[in-house]
Amino acid sequence: xxxxxxxxxxxxxxxxxxxxxxxxxxxxxxxxxxxxxxxxxxxxxxxxxxxxxxxxxxxxxxxxxxxxxxxxxxxxxxxxxxxxxxxxxxxxxxxxxxxxxxxxxxxxxxxxxxxxxxxxxxxxxxxxxxxxxxxxxxxxxxxxxxxxxxxxxxxxxxxxxxxxxxxxxxxxxxxxxxxxxxxxxxxxxxxxxxxxxxxxxxxxxxxxxxxxxxxxxxxxxxxxxxxxxxxxxxxxxxxxxxxxxxxxxxxxxxxxxxxxxxxxxxxxxxxxxxxxxxxxxxxxxxxxxxxxxxxxxxxxxxxxxxxxxxxxxxxxxxxxxxxxxxxxxxxxxxxxxxxxxxxxxxxxxxxxxxxxxxxxxxxxxxxxxxxxxxxxxxxxxxxxxxxxxxxxxxxxxxxxxxxxxxxxxxxxxxxxxxxxxxxxxxxxx
Ligand SMILES: [Zn+2]
Numbered sequence: 001x002x003x004x005x006x007x008x009x010x011x012x013x014x015x016x017x018x019x020x021x022x023x024x025x026x027x028x029x030x031x032x033x034x035x036x037x038x039x040x041x042x043x044x045x046x047x048x049x050x051x052x053x054x055x056x057x058x059x060x061x062x063x064x065x066x067x068x069x070x071x072x073x074x075x076x077x078x079x080x081x082x083x084x085x086x087x088x089x090x091x092x093x094x095x096x097x098x099x100x101x102x103x104x105x106x107x108x109x110x111x112x113x114x115x116x117x118x119x120x121x122x123x124x125x126x127x128x129x130x131x132x133x134x135x136x137x138x139x140x141x142x143x144x145x146x147x148x149x150x151x152x153x154x155x156x157x158x159x160x161x162x163x164x165x166x167x168x169x170x171x172x173x174x175x176x177x178x179x180x181x182x183x184x185x186x187x188x189x190x191x192x193x194x195x196x197x198x199x200x201x202x203x204x205x206x207x208x209x210x211x212x213x214x215x216x217x218x219x220x221x222x223x224x225x226x227x228x229x230x231x232x233x234x235x236x237x238x239x240x241x242x243x244x245x246x247x248x249x250x251x252x253x254x255x256x257x258x259x260x261x262x263x264x265x266x267x268x269x270x271x272x273x274x275x276x277x278x279x280x281x282x283x284x285x286x287x288x289x290x291x292x293x294x295x296x297x298x299x300x301x302x303x304x305x306x307x308x309x310x311x312x313x314x315x316x317x318x319x320x321x322x323x324x325x326x327x328x329x330x331x332x333x334x335x336x337x338x339x340x341x342x343x344x345x346x347x348x349x350x351x352x353x354x355x356x357x358x359x360x361x362x363x364x365x366x367x368x369x370x371x372x373x374x375x376x377x378x379x380x381x382x383x384x385x386x387x388x389x390x391x392x393x394x395x396x397x398x399x400x401x402x403x404x405x406x407x408x409x410x411x412x413x414x415x416x417x418x419x420x421x422x423x424x425x426x427x428x429x
Pocket of ligand 1: 070072115327
């Protein structure tokens with residue numbers, strides 16, 4: 001991704017640097033050739049050349065670009081499981097994914113980590129974004145997910161004879177788990193996404209207390225992935241599944257819903273980050289029934305919500321790391337609503353706005369492996385910055401209102417917000 005050339009100053013706003021530190025009033029950020037050269041009080045701003053580009057934050061907030069840590073670029077208004085894989089052909093889903101990527105950037109998300117995608121779309125979407133062919137967040141890819149046969153993601157009945165091609169690699173035993181990871185290595189992915197447990201959303205027996213992979217399968221996944229330099233994460237609801245993942249050497253946990261003391265200890269021992277993706281549960285409870293969700297599933301989401309909120313609070317107060325991501329792309333939780341997760345964590349889970357913002361910036365970047373490049377406003381980092389006309393510490397829901405975004409910068413280039421010159425289509429060479 002190209003960075004800006006020349007000098008830009010972002011000024012006249014409070015600085016929220018993403019570290020969890022209190023906001024600094026009357027701050028400024030100096031950007032030179034796409035990287036942060038100074039961040040601090042306006043009064044201390046070094047002298048800048050006459051032709052410096054100036055961005056006026058209008059008394060609002062200057063913060064790091066947000067990181068969506070559980071992004072499904074290929075999900076689009078999913079109302080039932082089949083919509084995940086057989087609703088549209090892969091050609092159309094690829095186009096939809098690029099629309100979702102652009103939308104995420106418009107929403108202030110300058111980075112995103114895929115939580116799994118149809119076929120290998122996110123790998124190629126990432127390449128297109130990196131080459132500036134399409135606008136979107138800096139992406140970490142996952143490609144197809146791995147699940148035990150007959151587990152949560154193996155829902156197509158055998159009589160249909162279509163398997164789960166495109167969405168999930170189904171495995172029976174450690175040998176097949178190793179083979180699945182090797183397939184993904186060749187695909188060029190970065191994060192192996194697995195399904196150690198089921199989910200309240202399951203239409204069948206694979207609910208949130210069910211295990212969908214054995215420890216041996218998970219261990220084989222980790223050993224193979226780490227050998228090839230890939231990281232491993234997994235959809236973990238049930239307590240035993242969380243512990244299996246942590247003991248197998250997982251690098252992150254998605255959801256981490258039902259953590260007991262032992263699971264928390266295992267988590268903290270290796271400082272493994274968790275992405276709860278919790279607002280999805282409330283959205284499912286509130287809006288699921290309009291899409292035919294059964295009472296049993298709604299009740300399961302309620303149990304998941306309460307368990308997940310309690311676990312998130314325990315992880316934060318014990319000093320653990322959490323990323324903000326939301327499983328967006330369902331009919332009741334559509335793309336574009338990403339920042340609702342942040343509002344939800346403040347209003348429902350009880351996190352402070354500054355802790356929530358740290359999770360959504362610094363920790364998200366660390367999870368992606370980009371902690372040295374983005375995620376905080378610090379000298380030397382890439383200028384991925386969100387400039388908002390409003391006080392997001394006082395009212396975090398301001399981040400849901402794109403019309404209040406003055407500028408969304410990636411590497412110092414204004415990509416979205418009021419100041420963006422709309423992205424003109426580039427001819428593909
Ligand atoms: Zn997901």
